[in-house]
Amino acid sequence: MHSRNAYTGPRRVYAAMFGDAIGASETKRDGVGQVIRDFSALSVSDPTTFGMWRLDDPEETVYNAILAGYRRFDSACDYGNEEQTGKGIRRAIAEGIVKRDDLYITT
Numbered sequence: 001m002h003s004r005n006a007y008t009g010p011r012r013v014y015a016a017m018f019g020d021a022i023g024a025s026e027t028k029r030d031g032v033g034q035v036i037r038d039f040s041a042l043s044v045s046d047p048t049t050f051g052m053w054r055l056d057d058p059e060e061t062v063y064n065a066i067l068a069g070y071r072r073f074d075s076a077c078d079y080g081n082e083e084q085t086g087k088g089i090r091r092a093i094a095e096g097i098v099k100r101d102d103l104y105i106t107t
Helices: 009-018 058-068 082-094
Strands: 049-051 072-074 104-106
Touching: 058 082
Parallel strands: 049 072, 072 104
Antiparallel strands: none
């Protein structure tokens, strides 16, 4: 497995989204070993994530997903659609539908 996360399957997804369950006395570290002190970025009101893999028209799709209420997007350089995804996000921001601070984009 290429991930640094020891969990597999559904537990791996939840651990990636919300962090590992650790005791209060334990130290939480990121993937490169640095201590994590601020968990505010992990706090989200809606954990529903829109995947950007294998889309025919990523620009229009991400724009419509934002219109539909999605604020979390999963992407990767292997998908090959970063530029189109960015254009759709830029369009939604320019039209005042959403602010960049409202979006959580994983790459």
